Amino acid sequence: MSDAVNCLKEIQRVSKKKSFVTLASYENKEDYWLFRQWTVLGTTILLENEWVEVLKHVNYSGDFYFTNAKTLNLKAK
DSSP states (O other), rough: OHHHHHHHHHHHHHHTTOOOEEEEEEEEEEHHHHHHHHHOOOOOOEEEEHHHHHHHHTTTTTTEEETTTTTTOOOOO
């Protein structure tokens, strides 16, 4: 989690308030595991309301998008 916080702080610092990030999120445990199995690089996957708190904590002012199992059309086999 601290890596995500540090990255968002750095993006905020260098972006001059013109930034866009995609955040890995989930709605339930099944979605979490579907996303976890799919992602190669994603290490921080949070509930959307948890991401909102993180964004507030770092005073992030750019744009963002939540991606999750639903938006990626991931399904259990």
